Amino acid sequence: MATADGHGTATRLHRVPAALRAPLEGRTWREFLYLLLNLPIAIVMFVYAVTMTSLGVGLLVTFLGLPVLAGTLAGARGLGSLERVRARALLGLDVAAPEPLRVRKGGLLGWVGALFKSGVSWRHLLYCVLHFPWAVFAFCVSVVLWVNGWGLLLYPTYQWALERYTDQPGFQLWGDGNGNSFYVDTPFEIAVTSAVGLLIVLGTAWVIRGLAQVDRLLVSGLLGPSRLATRVSELESDRGVVVDTAAADLRRIERNLHDGAQARLVALAMDLGLAKEKLQEDPEAAARMVDEAHGEVKLALQELRDLARGIHPAILTDRGLGPALSALAARCTVPVKATVDLPTRPAPAIEGIAYFTVSELLQNISKHARASRASVDVWRAEGRIMLQVSDDGVGGADTGTGSGLAGLADRLDSVDGILVVESPAGRGTTVTAEVPWRG
Incomplete structure (x- = not known):
């Protein structure tokens, strides 16, 4: 007699006890x-x-x-x-x-x-x-x-x-x-x-x-590697992941500045230069150009705020993880219920890791899940901070090499964290992350 487990692998149910066989x-x-x-x-x-x-x-x-x-x-x-x-x-x-x-x-x-x-x-x-x-x-x-x-x-x-x-x-x-x-x-x-x-x-x-x-x-x-040597090897690998992640973040910030706010400010400077030239000849046209430039300034400021929020949001520094995740959930395209139950604030670095982990998971829900609702739960358990993000979407999340979840798992692993993904097709996705608590 045989049955199948969650991975489709046949598992034999032995009728004879293990002691006899x-x-x-x-x-x-x-x-x-x-x-x-x-x-x-x-x-x-x-x-x-x-x-x-x-x-x-x-x-x-x-x-x-x-x-x-x-x-x-x-x-x-x-x-x-x-x-x-x-x-x-x-x-x-x-x-x-x-x-x-x-x-x-x-x-x-x-x-x-x-x-x-x-x-x-x-x-x-x-x-x-x-x-x-x-x-x-x-x-x-x-x-x-x-x-x-x-x-x-x-x-x-x-x-x-x-x-x-x-x-x-x-x-x-x-x-x-x-x-x-x-x-x-x-x-x-x-x-x-x-x-x-x-x-x-x-x-x-x-x-x-x-x-x-x-x-x-x-x-x-x-005959195997010593625990110390294994740990050193893990730390060397984690250091490489951290360096690569930091380099990727710097490239992203540079690209966003170059393609967004920097390009908008260059155009703004050109528009103000033209308005200055027309100020004597055609004051009304110059006023319209200044008004348009004012709108460009607002857009540039908004892009800079978004960029700063992507680096480290001010609300996270000022008020902690609970309000920051609530604000993050409010901006998601899917209704999100955020629950944070932490007795105290962890170290700023851990807060940042937790925030950006939830941020990336909510972005995945917005882009790929086709969900009608989602939830975020954060709590502390035995020296670890636990993050769980769930949705009722299409499931089937890919954790293979090259996916966003694989990159997120590597980032968490660099700080001794763990990422577990449960995503059966058609039954939503639940992602659970653990990172060390460092107060």
Whole structure:
């Protein structure tokens, strides 16, 4: 029996409980294969790490010690790469490659120094050492339980072979050497043995998954990028987004000034120059030109106000997010109900981000949603400021790369924010945004 989720993907509804089907699932067998391969691979890695490290330390009295140790670290990184591939194939664990070496100086010395300074290299070497005792334990436990469990479970299928081809009627549980022994050969004993095997198999499937989970932790913790390095990479990416956004905003302001108020003021200056020339010859025509210039001044002032509002509205600075969003909702082409429930004002930067996020979402509603009404809700929840903009339009909002929503998501991500879009076709759109609260 199958059903479909919200994305149209078929999802099988299993009639058999997970505890019973686990021994037959592909995941269990892949994890068992991973634990089997652990032992030979861990032996190779352990021998390599101990031998090469000992050799490098022993050669430290010569100039060869440091290069040998550096080569050991480089080899450990290579073995770690293979382990990540194995974990991805058998455990379904996709661990990103750690940050590459940062060689600041060229040549052998720069490479050696980079390896010694890299915490990633030492974590890979530590993995080669620590993984060996764990691999021995996991291999022994999984193989003993798995093989014996299946052996007991399938005992009824081959008990006849023991009786026919050996001098024993079945499994011998005990014997004292004097002819006194106990064999599992009656139908009841065979059934009990198979039942015990079934229990062992069912339990071992979850033991294997638990052992594999420890391997997942080792691989992700020692062979993946460190949290600090990941955070640095995120901050570098976010900084690039902020720089690009600031540059785009500056280009937009320059374009609006050049095409709008600046062009209007140039025309105004020309009109006033002509009016000045006609002032003596034709005062009435000059008066009309001055009157027209006065109208152009008003339009130029309105464009400058709109531009200033687009940079940072005065009402946001003076009165806060609630009045600013109410004024923004009043200018929307769709009736908007704005509700702001904030105990205090957040930092000005956060207010600005929240304001322009709502502004862009309302612009999208005006241009694309074909909605009859919309709502804006803002509240604080556990150190985050929550924004939710909803409409009853046509839905189907595109969050793919290149869309306005994708750009908005990138901007929010640059300040550790999140954007979630729910837009089923024909059932409106709800966009929820989170940004950190910074008072």
